[in-house]
Amino acid sequence: PDEAPFEGIADYTDTIKRLRAMGHVIVGAHQGDAHTIWVNPKTGEYVGAEDRRIDGKAAGF
Secondary structure, eight states, X not given: OOSEEETTGGGGHHHHHHHHHTTOOEEEOOOOXXXXXXXXXXXOOXXXXXXXXXXXXXXXX
């Protein structure tokens, strides 16, 4: 791509400087939604976590 979206630019100033020095075009970005399903490796139980910033739920079966 012509631009590389990068979340948290303020937290990675040294990395951003190095990437720009190599010719990369870095632009700020925001994370999208983040619904998550985790499977407990010991029990096989599914645990869901929804992103409360938007509508929707995490679900697994």
